[in-house]
Amino acid sequence: MDRANVEQCRDEQTQVEPGRAMSILVIEDDPKTGDYLKKGLKESGYVVDLARTGTDGLHMALEHPYELVILDVMLPGLDGWEVMRALRAKRDLPVIFLTARDHVNDRIHGLQLGADDYLVKPFSFTELVLRVRMLLRRGVVREADFFEFADLKLDVLRRKVTRQGVDIVLTNKEFMLLHLLVKRQGEALSRMQIASEVWDMNFDSDTNVVDVAVKRLRAKVDQPFEKKLIHTVRSIGYTFGDGA
Incomplete structure (x- = not known):
């Protein structure tokens, strides 16, 4: 992980929410990517939990007051589409799809299900944190599509x-x-x-x-x-x- 980028992101997060660590749930089955995200987001000033399956991720998202979810599509148990659909039926919180599925129809499908953003792997960690910051500052303000x-x-x-x-x-x-x-x-x-x-x-x-x-x-x-x-x-x- 680029230490300069992490330090910059942590400084910017502190400026946005001084004295408060906001909570993020990462739902990602790839061990390397999941650990990378958890470590980097923690170093950027967030409280981070990690779920390795869609089933566990949905349960955690519904049981705990997370302020943002980062969600993969290809997951064991429930896939990301199913998690997104079930989550939107119960809660309204910012969700970013982070996935290797880069077809335009996948992106449209994710946004139609209610996601707030869609980022394709491989991704820039700095860009991800900037998108997280924007969504957390904005809150849930979703225009009709x-x-x-x-x-x-x-x-x-x-x-x-x-x-x-x-x-x-x-x-x-x-x-x-x-x-x-x-x-x-x-x-x-x-x-x-x-x-x-x-x-x-x-x-x-x-x-x-x-x-x-x-x-x-x-x-x-x-x-x-x-x-x-x-x-x-x-x-x-x-x-x-x-x-x-």
Whole structure:
């Protein structure tokens, strides 16, 4: 283990949670990886328990007040998917999948089951600790990854949109715009808010980029269908829902 990285991580952990050691459960069957994680996380300032099987890990996660779980997928007994599913039915705490399974469908499946992060082996220990720190500082604040309103369905992870079962092909910015409108449904969003969140830009009153984008989005999402979901709010901007 890189001593400089461990010292840096320990110093940063102390700054975030002075005087308090936060508890982590590692569920990992590979002896070398499990011992490596336990040793490194302890040296970074955490209290760490290690489970070698999915069955033991799930039992420990449900019986003890851990603040974060690091979970492998390929485990004896219950696999990581089963542990994640059972854990989410009982508790809501941050979970990081740490696994050699790097296919995009595995990553999507893990996040859909409720994981907060997904890191592929081989991994950087420093990166892992930074992700642990971020999740522990943030707590459990999980955005929905699937929205359904009227006959519209929006799958955030697969970046897929349908209405009445018909696929709607959107550009990246159009998808970001629709996602913003849908997740803030019922709110009147100003053009400034939209420009800031979708284009990461300060709004210029002489720029019609938002209006042009909304017009294009409406042509795909609303125009072919009887029920209109994107509405103009006079003198403000736009809203998504049954009506302005």
